[in-house]
Amino acid sequence: xxxxxxxxxxxxxxxxxxxxxxxxxxxxxxxxxxxxxxxxxxxxxxxxxxxxxxxxxxxxxxxxxxxxxxxxxxxxxxxxxxxxxxxxxxxxxxxxxxxxxxxxxxxxxxxxxxxxxxxxxxxxxxxxxxxxxxxxxxxxxxxxxxxxxxxxxxxxxxxxxxxxxxxxxxxxxxxxxxxxxxxxxxxxxxxxxxxxxxxxxxxxxxxxxxxxxxxxxxxxxxxxxxxxxxxxxxxxxxxxxxxxxxxxxxxxxxxxxxxxxxxxxxxxxxxxxxxxxxxxxxxxxxxxxxxxxxxxxxxxxxxxxxxxxxxxxxxxxxxxxxxxxxxxxxxxxxxxxxxxxxx
Amino acid sequence: xxxxxxxxxxxxxxxxxxxxxxxxxxxxxxxxxxxxxxxxxxxxxxxxxxxxxxxxxxxxxxxxxxxxxxxxxxxxxxxxxxxxxxxxxxxxxxxxxxxxxxxxxxxxxxxxxxxxxxxxxxxxxxxxxxxxxxxxxxxxxxxxxxxxxxxxxxxxxxxxxxxxxxxxxxxxxxxxxxxxxxxxxxxxxxxxxxxxxxxxxxxxxxxxxxxxxxxxxxxxxxxxxxxxxxxxxxxxxxxxxxxxxxxxxxxxxxxxxxxxxxxxxxxxxxxxxxxxxxxxxxxxxxxxxxxxxxxxxxxxxxxxxxxxxxxxxxxxxxxxxxxxxxxxxxxxxxxxxxxxxxx
DNA sequence: CTGAAAGCGCTTACAG
DNA sequence: CTGAAAGCGCTTACAG
Numbered sequence: 001x002x003x004x005x006x007x008x009x010x011x012x013x014x015x016x017x018x019x020x021x022x023x024x025x026x027x028x029x030x031x032x033x034x035x036x037x038x039x040x041x042x043x044x045x046x047x048x049x050x051x052x053x054x055x056x057x058x059x060x061x062x063x064x065x066x067x068x069x070x071x072x073x074x075x076x077x078x079x080x081x082x083x084x085x086x087x088x089x090x091x092x093x094x095x096x097x098x099x100x101x102x103x104x105x106x107x108x109x110x111x112x113x114x115x116x117x118x119x120x121x122x123x124x125x126x127x128x129x130x131x132x133x134x135x136x137x138x139x140x141x142x143x144x145x146x147x148x149x150x151x152x153x154x155x156x157x158x159x160x161x162x163x164x165x166x167x168x169x170x171x172x173x174x175x176x177x178x179x180x181x182x183x184x185x186x187x188x189x190x191x192x193x194x195x196x197x198x199x200x201x202x203x204x205x206x207x208x209x210x211x212x213x214x215x216x217x218x219x220x221x222x223x224x225x226x227x228x229x230x231x232x233x234x235x236x237x238x239x240x241x242x243x244x245x246x247x248x249x250x251x252x253x254x255x256x257x258x259x260x261x262x263x264x265x266x267x268x269x270x271x272x273x274x275x276x277x278x279x280x281x282x283x284x285x286x287x288x289x290x291x292x293x294x295x296x297x298x299x300x301x302x303x304x305x306x307x308x309x310x311x312x313x314x315x316x317x318x319x320x321x322x323x324x325x326x327x328x329x330x331x332x333x334x335x336x337x338x339x340x341x342x343x
Numbered sequence: 344x345x346x347x348x349x350x351x352x353x354x355x356x357x358x359x360x361x362x363x364x365x366x367x368x369x370x371x372x373x374x375x376x377x378x379x380x381x382x383x384x385x386x387x388x389x390x391x392x393x394x395x396x397x398x399x400x401x402x403x404x405x406x407x408x409x410x411x412x413x414x415x416x417x418x419x420x421x422x423x424x425x426x427x428x429x430x431x432x433x434x435x436x437x438x439x440x441x442x443x444x445x446x447x448x449x450x451x452x453x454x455x456x457x458x459x460x461x462x463x464x465x466x467x468x469x470x471x472x473x474x475x476x477x478x479x480x481x482x483x484x485x486x487x488x489x490x491x492x493x494x495x496x497x498x499x500x501x502x503x504x505x506x507x508x509x510x511x512x513x514x515x516x517x518x519x520x521x522x523x524x525x526x527x528x529x530x531x532x533x534x535x536x537x538x539x540x541x542x543x544x545x546x547x548x549x550x551x552x553x554x555x556x557x558x559x560x561x562x563x564x565x566x567x568x569x570x571x572x573x574x575x576x577x578x579x580x581x582x583x584x585x586x587x588x589x590x591x592x593x594x595x596x597x598x599x600x601x602x603x604x605x606x607x608x609x610x611x612x613x614x615x616x617x618x619x620x621x622x623x624x625x626x627x628x629x630x631x632x633x634x635x636x637x638x639x640x641x642x643x644x645x646x647x648x649x650x651x652x653x654x655x656x657x658x659x660x661x662x663x664x665x666x667x668x669x670x671x672x673x674x675x676x677x678x679x680x681x682x683x684x685x686x
Numbered sequence: 687c688t689g690a691a692a693g694c695g696c697t698t699a700c701a702g
Numbered sequence: 703c704t705g706a707a708a709g710c711g712c713t714t715a716c717a718g
Contacts, residue, residue, distance in 0.1 A: 006492050007488070048484065048487070048488040050456060050459045050460045050488070051460055052401070052460065052462060053397075053457075053460040053461045053462065054396075054397040054398075054400040054401045054406075054461075054462060055397075055401055057397040058395070058397045058398055058401055063397075064457075065440065065461065072426070073416060073422055073425050073426055073429060073441075074422050074423060074425070074426035076419070076422075079416055079417050079419075079422045080417060082416050082417070083415070083416055083417035083443070086416060086442075086443040087445075090443065090445070090450065095440055095442060095454070095457050095458075095461070096440065096441060096442065096443075097408065097438055097439065097440040097441070098416075098439060098440070098441035099429075099433075099438060099439065100426070100429040100433065102430075102433070107433065111438070113393060114396075114407075114438050115438075116393045117393045117394055117395065117396040118396045118397075118408065118438070119395060119396065119397060141391065144391070145350070145391040145393070149349050232630070232634070261631070261634050264634060265633075265634055287575070288604070288631055290608075291575070291604050291607060291608055291635070292634070292635070292636070293635070293636030
């Protein structure tokens with residue numbers, strides 16, 4: 001911005017007829033004679049003074065703006081988590097810089113770099129990491145100096161390689177629990193709407209689901225696992241593809257609620273009913289799935305809490321000698337989208 | 344953050360054996376002998392140097408972080424608009440500081456103040472303003488010095504009193520068009536799920552709807568207008584209240600899609616079907632309403648564009664002598680939630 | 687093209 | 703408690 005007429009501390013000090021130091025102290029609530037304090041405050045108000053946050057940060061005062069990087073604010077999953085982050089941030093008088101990578105790994109690294117430049121006291125990384133060695137190295141190259149400089153980083157739902165304080169939804173266990181619940185309902189033939197294999201969330205959920213089925217003697221046909229983007233349209237496409245291949249399953253497990261929503265639409269467009277013709281299950285429990293018809297069976301994650309805990313973690317010093325990991329369990333919620341099959 | 348070991352420009356200059364000025368110029372892509380430039384870049388990379396954004400801002404370089412204030416990131420409406428904002432911001436290498444007021448007027452003003460302190464080159468206010476004289480005065484007291492200091496402000500869907508560059512959805516016209524569409528379908532008895540009267544969006548949409556009905560000789564019974572928060576649960580409560588009063592309408596108009604979603608749930612819980620027992624219409628066309636059962640009739644607003652245009656407006660100088668206003672029309676999309684009544 | 691130096695607006699030891 | 707002064711890390715006229 002082209003500063004034109006910015007009121008500075010010096011203006012306030014002059015108006016109150018005190019020194020710069022006294023004006024600064026009065027404004028920051030440090031010990032100052034009440035009389036002087038009042039004069040300073042009055043002058044500041046009168047001049048509509050706002051301190052320059054950059055000057056403060058440069059001069060050593062702590063900066064109250066934290067950075068949050070997510071894939072896409074538009075996605076209900078991230079919106080819910082971000083909501084939790086902002087709640088805690090607001091309660092702590094912190095401003096949040098929220099960046100959307102739109103799932104571009106390069107951009108994610110660029111944002112960390114910008115946040116580093118901003119000297120944000122904390123950075124939150126929300127969302128699944130990429131399983132890509134080159135990306136990991138580049139990310140570490142950014143994070144390392146940031147951490148060395150005293151920066152705090154916390155992560156929600158990340159990959160194993162970055163050794164950071166983390167809030168981890170129990171994706172594997174949640175998917176396994178879903179497998180059991182579905183088996184319990186009598187299903188034996190499954191299909192999966194999967195996301196990009198490069199995402200750790202995908203490998204965890206898919207692995208947990210498949211292994212639990214295997215433990216029950218049910219094998220998941222690789223041809224019944226279709227990959228698509230982690231979006232509503234990705235779910236639509238994947239479901240359509242599955243249908244084109246000749247769906248041979250009584251139940252479709254979408255690795256994400258958002259994908260399940262797309263699957264609903266694809267099934268509807270093909271004249272198939274849920275759960276009459278095929279059952280559908282999801283993962284996450286984003287708020288809207290309760291309002292779908294039928295309400296979606298899913299693995300409920302405490303989404304808002306995920307964000308709150310990560311923010312709290314980043315705000316509190318890690319006194320121990322190793323990284324902190326907070327695991328958050330998911331809970332299967334059986335709703336009307338999954339049919340109980342007769343014996 | 345307690346800076347411990349921050350690499351500074353001086354470190355880079357020393358490592359490259361050049362002056363501070365040359366290091367700065369090389370890093371900022373200004374004319375420098377290729378040889379020196381290479382040395383500086385190499386040193387910077389080697390040291391993992393990141394410039395201190397605060398120092399740059401203080402020294403007069405423009406700051407690349409803009410501020411966005413919305414009511415609630417969690418709300419699909421704001422998420423969609425914010426998505427548009429972030430797209431344009433990302434394309435311009437801008438970082439976005441996104442704040443959520445959670446609909447607290449005080450907090451909104453506090454955020455503007457913080458953004459002002461950050462010397463953000465632009466501030467976007469997303470969402471309906473409050474029709475409250477005290478609040479307006481306080482807001483103006485923050486905004487005025489910010490604008491005088493060269494700050495840019497653009498607003499999406501705001502109130503009339505703040506004379507700012509604005510992107511305005513045509514709420515009144517959209518609601519009127521919806522009234523016509525509903526009359527066209529044969530409806531004559533209406534109810535409205537309204538939001539807080541203090542929001543300008545509410546007065547516009549409600550007014551447009553009511554006036555258009557009146558023009559057709561249909562009066563909207565005041566008792567058929569129920570007020571609730573602009574949330575899913577607010578819609579649920581309002582619809583429930585309406586039912587308790589003894590619903591005497593063939594069609595319910597929710598001033599917001601999010602409220603309509605709550606209304607669906609309330610109707611379902613009362614064993615009423617849409618549109619069999621009662622028709623429902625909304626406003627906004629948030630992405631999810633296409634996937635509801637039945638898909639919702641609504642006034643479609645170009646949500647992402649609202650955000651994009653506002654960001655573009657804030658990024659481009661207002662050369663004229665008066666504020667810019669960009670009106671964005673809504674379009675009625677009739678889907679399956681509204682029945683056609685026989686003659 | 688390059689460098690020495692001033693200055694951006696604060697905070698905080700350091701004296702008094 | 704108060705004030706003069708140094709310093710935070712850059713950028714940018716101003717000389718050369």
